[in-house]
Amino acid sequence: MIIGSHVKFNEEQFLGSVKEALGYNANALMFYTGAPQNTRRSVINKELTAKALELMKNNNIDINNVIVHAPYIINLANKEKLESWNFSISFLKNELSRCEELGVKYLVLHPGSSVNHSKEEGINNIIEALNYVVNDNNKCMILLETMAGKGSECGSTLEEIKTILDGINSKNIGICLDTCHLNDSGYDMHEFDKFLNEYSKILDINLIKCIHVNDSKNIKGSHKDRHENIGLGTLGFDTILKIVNNNKLKDVPKILETPYISELDNTKELLYPPYKFEIEMLKNGTFNNNLKEDVRNYYK
Numbered sequence: 260m261i262i263g264s265h266v267k268f269n270e271e272q273f274l275g276s277v278k279e280a281l282g283y284n285a286n287a288l289m290f291y292t293g294a295p296q297n298t299r300r301s302v303i304n305k306e307l308t309a310k311a312l313e314l315m316k317n318n319n320i321d322i323n324n325v326i327v328h329a330p331y332i333i334n335l336a337n338k339e340k341l342e343s344w345n346f347s348i349s350f351l352k353n354e355l356s357r358c359e360e361l362g363v364k365y366l367v368l369h370p371g372s373s374v375n376h377s378k379e380e381g382i383n384n385i386i387e388a389l390n391y392v393v394n395d396n397n398k399c400m401i402l403l404e405t406m407a408g409k410g411s412e413c414g415s416t417l418e419e420i421k422t423i424l425d426g427i428n429s430k431n432i433g434i435c436l437d438t439c440h441l442n443d444s445g446y447d448m449h450e451f452d453k454f455l456n457e458y459s460k461i462l463d464i465n466l467i468k469c470i471h472v473n474d475s476k477n478i479k480g481s482h483k484d485r486h487e488n489i490g491l492g493t494l495g496f497d498t499i500l501k502i503v504n505n506n507k508l509k510d511v512p513k514i515l516e517t518p519y520i521s522e523l524d525n526t527k528e529l530l531y532p533p534y535k536f537e538i539e540m541l542k543n544g545t546f547n548n549n550l551k552e553d554v555r556n557y558y559k
Contacts, residue, residue: 260503260541260542260544261286261287261324261509261510261511261512261513262285262286262503262510262512262513262515262538262541263267263280263283263286263287263288263324263513263514263515263534263535263538264280264283264284264285264288264289264292264393264514264515264516264517264532264534264538265293265328265515265516265534266279266280266283266289266291267279267512268289268290268291268292268293271307272301272303272304272308272311273290273307273308273321273361273376274307274308274311274314275311275312276288276290276311276312277311277314277316277318277320277368277519278503280320281314281320283316283532283534283535283538284286284320284485284535284538284539285534285538285556286319286320286321286324286516287320287324287325287326287512287513288320288324288325288514289325289326289327289328289367289469289514289516290326290327290328291327291328291330291392292327292354292357292358292361293328293330293391295328295330295332296331296332297330297332298330298332300353302359303357303361304409306444307346308360308361308362311361312362313331313494314425315398321517322362322363322364323365323512324425324512325363325364325365326363326365326366326367326402326435326469326512326514326556327354327357327361327363327365327366327399327408328348328359328366328403329354329366329367329368330344330354330369330370331350331501332347332350332387333347333350333351333354333367333368333369333371333390334347334374334387335347335348335351335370335371335389335525336370336372336373336374336376336381336382336384336386336411336413337371337372337373337374337375337381337384338376338380339374339375339376339386341383344384344388346390346455347371347388348388348391351388351392352366352392352399353545354366355392355397355399358398359397359398360454361512363399363424364400365399365400365401365402365433365468365469366399366401367401367402367404367435367469367471368401368402368404369404369406369412369414369428370382370385370403370404370406370408370412370413370414370419370423370450371384371385371412371413371414371430372411372412372413372422373411373413376409376411378411378413378419379515380542381382381413381550382419382422382423382426382432383426384412384429384432385413385414385423389401389418389426389427389535390426390427390428391428392481393428393429393431393432394428394429394431395429395430395431397429397542398430399435400431400432400433400468401432402432402433402434402468402469403420403423403424403435404432404434404437404440404471405417405420405434405435405436405437405440405441405444406437406440406444406484407436407439407440407443407444407481407482407483408416408443408444408445408482409443409482409483410486413445413558415440415482416444417458417461417462418461420434420462421462423553424462424466426550427497433466433467433468433469434462434466434467434468435467435468435469435470435471436467436470436471437470437471437516438470438471438472438473438474438475438494438502439471439474439475439484439485439486439487439492439494440471440473440484441454442477442479442483442493443475443477443478443479443480443481443483443484443496444482445478445479445480446483447479448479448494448498448502449494449495449498451498451501451502451505453490454556455505455507455508461487461549464507464508465500465519467508467511467513468512469511469514470502470503470508470511470512470513470514471514471515471516471542472484472489472499472502472503472509472513472514472515472516473489473515473516474487474488474489474490474491474492474493474494474495474517475482475487475488475492475493475494476492477493478493479493485513485516486489486516486517486518487517487552488515488517488518488520488533488537488550489515489533489537489540489541489550490540490546490547490550491550496540499541500541500544503541504544513535515538516533517533517537517539518533518534519531519532519553520533520554520557523526529558531554531555531557531558532554533550533551533554535557536554536557537550538549
């Protein structure tokens with residue numbers, strides 16, 4: 260099973276990300292190259308990158324199983340302020356360059372929200388923007404993430420994703436499935452094989468290069484996008500276990516983005532990553548009824 264989680268990109272940069280992933284017994288990982296809400300970015304340290312790649316090699320982590328996530332502030336769908344739209348394009352290009360410096364092959368991108376545009380206009384804006392960014396010479400491939408359909412989000416249906424992909428001149432682009440988003444957008448994750456059959460009638464299954472594995476706090480079709488810990492949401496452990504073990508996607512890295520476990524300590528909230536325990540559950544195929552308590556005890 261190729262599985263990991265979101266990890267930090269801190270002062271040790273890529274090296275710190277790999278160390279954290281190994282602490283979770285992961286063989287895949289995903290990180291932002293800076294804060295997802297702002298544009299502040301540190302210069303990529305080549306020495307730390309070399310050490311990260313060496314550490315991965317020594318622990319059998321394939322570079323193809325490392326994902327970078329583009330920051331949330333990029334919105335290619337909204338062209339109301341041309342300056343902001345052009346900035347999103349420029350910043351996305353910069354993130355691609357940073358990925359290439361790190362040697363990372365995949366960059367996950369939220370397609371964007373149309374805001375006051377129509378959905379059709381928003382999708383056309385995304386296509387136009389990506390045609391400025393995506394080309395056959397890119398060493399890092401952009402992966403469009405399936406969205407929950409919250410607000411004016413574009414890319415919440417397979418048909419919308421297909422429309423975007425069909426409009427891009429280069430085919431150097433792929434897809435990231437998100438199980439919570441798919442559930443919240445209206446797809447039945449309890450019947451994942453049927454979903455894949457439906458998917459295959461619209462899109463090529465080989466386009467799927469990453470899967471975000473998340474339970475959901477919400478019922479199918481809620482369009483809310485609220486992740487839940489594995490087995491504690493409306494998808495449930497058995498459904499997620501079937502998804503991560505699906506033979507058609509066995510070579511695709513699965514990335515957990517589930518919430519940190521909280522605990523109050525003298526009115527201060529402490530937050531602990533659950534990934535070591537969730538990865539263990541999925542590898543063993545057994546749900547841990549004491550997940551939250553075990554996480555809290557481990558980090559105390």
